[in-house]
Amino acid sequence: MTMQWSSFGERFTRRTGSLELMEDLGEALTTESSALFLGGGNPGKVPEIQERIQARLAEIAAHAESVDRFVGNYAHPKGELRFRQALARLLAREYGWQLTAENIALTGGSQAGFFLLFNLLAGRFRDGSQKRVLLPVTPEYIGYADQGLSESLFVARQPRIEELADHLFKYRIDLDGLAVADDIGAVCVSRPTNPTGNVITDAELAALDEIARASDVPLIVDNAYGQPFPGIVFVDVEPIWNENVILCMSLSKLGLPGVRTGIVVAREEIIDALMRMTAVMSLAVGSVGPVLVEEIVESGEIVEWSRDFITPFYREKAEFAVGALKRELEGFPFRIHVPEGAFFLWLWLPGLPVTSAELYERLKQNDVFVISGHHFFPGLEADWAHRNECLRISFAQSKEVVTEGMRAIAGEVKRAFEASLGSE
Ligand SMILES: Cc1ncc(COP(=O)(O)O)c(C=O)c1O
Secondary structure, eight states, rough: OOOOOOOHHHHHTTTHHHHHHHHHHHHHSSHHHHHHHSHHHHOOOOHHHHHHHHHHHHHHTTTTHHHHHEEEEEEEEOHHHHHHHHHHHHHHHOOOOOGGGGGEEEEESHHHHHOOOOOOHHHHHHTTTTEEEEEESSSGGGGTTTSSSSSOOOOEEEEEEEESSTTTTEEOOOOOOOOTTTEEEEEEEEESOOOOOOOOOOHHOOOOOHHHHHHHOOEEOOTTOOTTTTOOOOOOOOOOOTTTTEEEEGGGGGGGGOOOOEEEEEOHHHHHHHHHHHHHHHSSOHHHHHHHHHHHHHHHHHHIIHHHHHHHHHHOOOOOOOHHHHHHHTTOOOEEEEEOBEEEEEEEOOOSOHHHHHHHHHHHHEEEEEEEEOOOOOOOOOOGGGGGGGEEEEOOOOOHHHHHEEEEEEHHHHHHHHHHHHTT
């Protein structure tokens, strides 16, 4: 007899884009296969960072007091205090923001932080009203899509597309007519954006900040790839924070996804609410990540690690990947989103004769893993052909994997276009 799940169970055991992605990733990492994995969001292996993490682990292991703080105690439900203090000082030093450890809460990965924030700020309210989260530009991060305790938690807007030279393009926020309706509980944007590599400009972010403040709803900025760490940003932009901004950060893309440390920087009232939810759901947040990086946050070295090792590592990979994809797709209709940050190429295939979901399946049959673009439009109601014409391709892997992967992707794309010409 099959189990009957509760509504909650039914809702959260569906086959989601996040599940598909993480299952593919888990299998690729645990099986000895020759699969080309250009799918999930696993960070690349930056040798200098790996060495430093190893050294830091050895240092912790050598001191009983550090080991105790590492694994021997439950942390405060807001997260490990010394780390939060060090981070508040770092952000104040770097950007002049007026904040303390009381403006920072940790979560079990920023994914869990988004779950708490979205359902705190949107969904059903006591007066019977229903609020949603506005995503001012899609495509937007796949991981938000299925996080609502209620249906239709998101409402999203289509971007303007700016076509650039040399097969590139850029999404721009369509600020004309962008308004925060009464049923909006928060505005959210990832910067750099996963999946596109877009970095919304300072002017676009300032406009969102103003619109959100004028409407008295928080602006959530997902800074998982941004500054001051991990710094996977290739353009010159400024981060922002103020009492109306909820800035979400993570240790994952620094090379530490296994420690599951997410960081929320926000006004105290929001931090307090997160703390209460953490105490109920998990008592405390893990200390391994915070204790591991606390000293380099205190000393500011984490900024140097990012600037000196991580940014150049991914910048070079982005240039390499764009070169490889352009070479392979020569003569076919394609555009790549200008890679300004994060570690994905967002490939747009205008007029693609099959859906991107079908292309994903065909590639998977050949052990090549990407993510179909259609997953990245949570909350977009418009029937837009574009959403079935894109693929997200990670370039965090080795040059060999990227080269072979791009060749295989281009091969499948060409077959799709040629088959449709042949059938005309
Ligand atoms: C834009 C963005 N936000 C949040 C996350 C979640 O990261 P984590 O839960 O590992 O902190 C990811 C992971 O890929 C991401 O790409």
